[in-house]
Amino acid sequence: MRIILLLAIMIFSSGISVKANEMTQSEMNEKRMELYKKTEIATGVPWFYLAAVDQYERSIRNVRKDLPKPNGLLGIYIQPEHWTGITNPDKKDVNPKSISFFNGLGQDGTGDGIADPNHTEDVLFTIGNYIAQYGTDDTRFRLALWNYYKRDKTVGAIMSNTQVYRKMNRINLDEKAFPIPKGYNxxxxxxxxxxxxxxxxxxxxxxxxxxxxxxxxxxxxxxxxxxxxxxxxxxxxxxxxxxxxxxxxxxxxxxxxxxxxxxxxxxxxxxxxxxxxxxxxxxxxxxxxxxxxxxxxxxxxxxxxxxxxxxxxxxxxxxxxxxx
CATH class of the missing domain: 2.70.70.10 (Glucose Permease (Domain IIA))
Structure with a gap:
């Protein structure tokens, strides 16, 4: 266990420091995939599960007024009370030990002793470990999603994303087509x-x-x-x-x-x-x-x-x- 933990910390401490607004869409997808793959190694959760959750969260944050807009590589947003623990009196707590004491989700993914809800690697590491508690097949992944979102339609949407990413084996899938092919009136x-x-x-x-x-x-x-x-x-x-x-x-x-x-x-x-x-x-x-x-x-x-x-x-x- 100690070796696995050290490996996870080494992986995440190499973190990806980048400003998303200075990158092209292709570069952002490349960096995202790098993050997903690193998290897969650290948590054992397939990268396409992580990508599916991330893409779903990004899609709803772009249209919801009650959620902050995504401004980095990741679209995942964990509510403060869930990150620190519902009964935690400190809603800005970043201490992994006290967060764990109050059953919060937040974890330290970089080995710096801080569980930062605004840090890309910490957030993805946290989601990966949450999913890993349930297992890494589709049935257990569905259960993890239901217990987190409590909404069938959301579970279905994320599972659809999973299917696409798993089959295509890439995330740069932004191409669009007009429904009628060229050459037809x-x-x-x-x-x-x-x-x-x-x-x-x-x-x-x-x-x-x-x-x-x-x-x-x-x-x-x-x-x-x-x-x-x-x-x-x-x-x-x-x-x-x-x-x-x-x-x-x-x-x-x-x-x-x-x-x-x-x-x-x-x-x-x-x-x-x-x-x-x-x-x-x-x-x-x-x-x-x-x-x-x-x-x-x-x-x-x-x-x-x-x-x-x-x-x-x-x-x-x-x-x-x-x-x-």
Missing amino acids: YSYRDTWGHRRGWGGRRIHEGTDIFAGYGTPVRAVAYGVVELKGWNKYGGWRVGIRDLNNTYHYYAHLNGFAKGLKIGDVVQSGEVIGNVGSSGYGPPGTSGKFPPHLHFGMYKDDGIKEWSFDPYHYLKVWERTERKK
């Missing part, structure tokens, strides 16, 4: 928020991209298939959650890509189905409107989920692809 305009009447009064939560029957539909981002099948509004549809905890909804399809199933990891630009006019009735209903892809985006912030206008994102992805 299509048209669209901003239709988010427009009124819809079929099935009851409601608003249009997406952008309609009109194209011919059978036009390929592609995943816009890396993610995991959460939903596939029929509903009376969207017809044949697919739902994919990406690494930013954004849910992408593709509806009115004519069919699905062969072999596509719930739980699959998909890559940016991968064909997931084709354009149709299904929906507005029982399974198989089609032709009640011109063929088009309904594309919707929904953001989850760890408390609630809401729809937002995808039009401007589509424009950016379209322009980016045209420049290639």
Whole structure:
């Protein structure tokens, strides 16, 4: 045990001193992976578990007003009372011994005798050891996540991140794709928020991209298939959650890509189905409107989920692809 502890301290004491705002996205990903790998050696927790938690926390901190914005390499934020211990009278305590006495999570990952909640290595070492208490397989990881977050949707989002990172074996997965490939005719305009009447009064939560029957539909981002099948509004549809905890909804399809199933990891630009006019009735209903892809985006912030206008994102992805 003493040798393992010394090894962990040596690993973290070599710390990565860097200002995140002075780095490119590629450099940040490289440094993050270095941190994940070091923590894996020190705690025995697979790097993709650590990366999945970090990415989830970053995604919710970027949209929540009650959490501080991430300003360093890591997105993980541990509430002060959890870091020091709920019954600890000193909410700024950085002494590992007194933190442990009050059952706080905070640990010293660098061997300097300080458990600093603002120190990258200390935070990641703390999360790694928390997970390690439960075990290092998916079932035990799920249990660790549930006991920490107490929310099924959060557990599911982090497990989706885990699947993607484990399969792709990298974290630089920021590429985006326009849902219709180049070479096909299509048209669209901003239709988010427009009124819809079929099935009851409601608003249009997406952008309609009109194209011919059978036009390929592609995943816009890396993610995991959460939903596939029929509903009376969207017809044949697919739902994919990406690494930013954004849910992408593709509806009115004519069919699905062969072999596509719930739980699959998909890559940016991968064909997931084709354009149709299904929906507005029982399974198989089609032709009640011109063929088009309904594309919707929904953001989850760890408390609630809401729809937002995808039009401007589509424009950016379209322009980016045209420049290639």
